[in-house]
Amino acid sequence: MIDWTPFFASWELHGKFPKILDDEVVGVEATKLYNDARAMLQQMVAENWIEARAVFGLFPPTRSTTTTSRSMPTNRVQAY
Numbered sequence: 001m002i003d004w005t006p007f008f009a010s011w012e013l014h015g016k017f018p019k020i021l022d023d024e025v026v027g028v029e030a031t032k033l034y035n036d037a038r039a040m041l042q043q044m045v046a047e048n049w050i051e052a053r054a055v056f057g058l059f060p061p062t063r064s065t066t067t068t069s070r071s072m073p074t075n076r077v078q079a080y
Contacts (some may be wrong), residue, residue, distance in 0.1 A: 008034075
């Protein structure tokens with residue numbers, strides 16, 4: 001799910017999504033922009049413009065006498 005509110009704010013169309021689409025002042029332009037953005041997202045997916053990649057890790061904490069920190073055990077790293 002996409003939070004479109006910051007997207008509209010970057011175009012200086014202020015209001016919360018989806019209410020902004022019905023706004024008396026900016027609703028028409030917000031709707032046009034929203035439809036264009038959705039069409040571009042669909043085109044990006046259909047034409048493989050981008051490839052989703054992610055990296056994540058779950059690491060046990062290590063503790064010293066004053067702080068708790070995270071460390072990456074090098075012998076247990078897996079790439080996907």
